[in-house]
Amino acid sequence: MFFMFSTAGLAILVAFVAFTALVVWLAGRSNRRNESANWPVTDGTIQSVGQVTVSGGKASYTVDVGDFSYQVNDEFYSGRVRLTPSSSNEDRAPRVLIHQKIQIRYDANKPEKNSVDKQEVEGFFLDGWDEDLGSDLGPIDLNIDKA
Secondary structure (H helix, E strand, O other): OHHHHHHHHHHHHHHHHHHHHHHHHHHHHHHHHHHHOOOOEEEEEEEEEEEEEEEEOOEEEEEEEEEEEEEEOOEEEEEEEEEEEOOOOOOOOHHHHOOOEEEEEEOOOOOOOEEOOOEEEOOEEEEEOOOOOEEEEEEOOOOOOOO
16 A cells, blocks of 8 residues: 555656646746847848757657848857748748848847747748757758759
């Protein structure tokens, strides 16, 4: 009887710790976004588009992303945004985003830190990518000038 209680108690404790960690992570993420709301804004340029595989336990999924660059005080920095089609009626390839300008917020004290507010460009929603869980699959094949 004691062993069963200990196993059940351990399971409850593990679930509680996991839930608490999730709440702390979500609160920290929210605070980072609130903090970045007052950062200065600059133009960035999407340099490339590709896909990232995100592992989520036993399952994984693929996300379209765009890599961008921006300049602050003659220094270049980079970041990544998640790409989501804004309309199910449009069947556009993400490559239309290459060379498009987007709005980037950056920390004036550490310009390498950036944030991208959700915005729509060329039929895609762009949203900040702040997950470290993905692994690059490589660039999307653009099928340009192939003979």
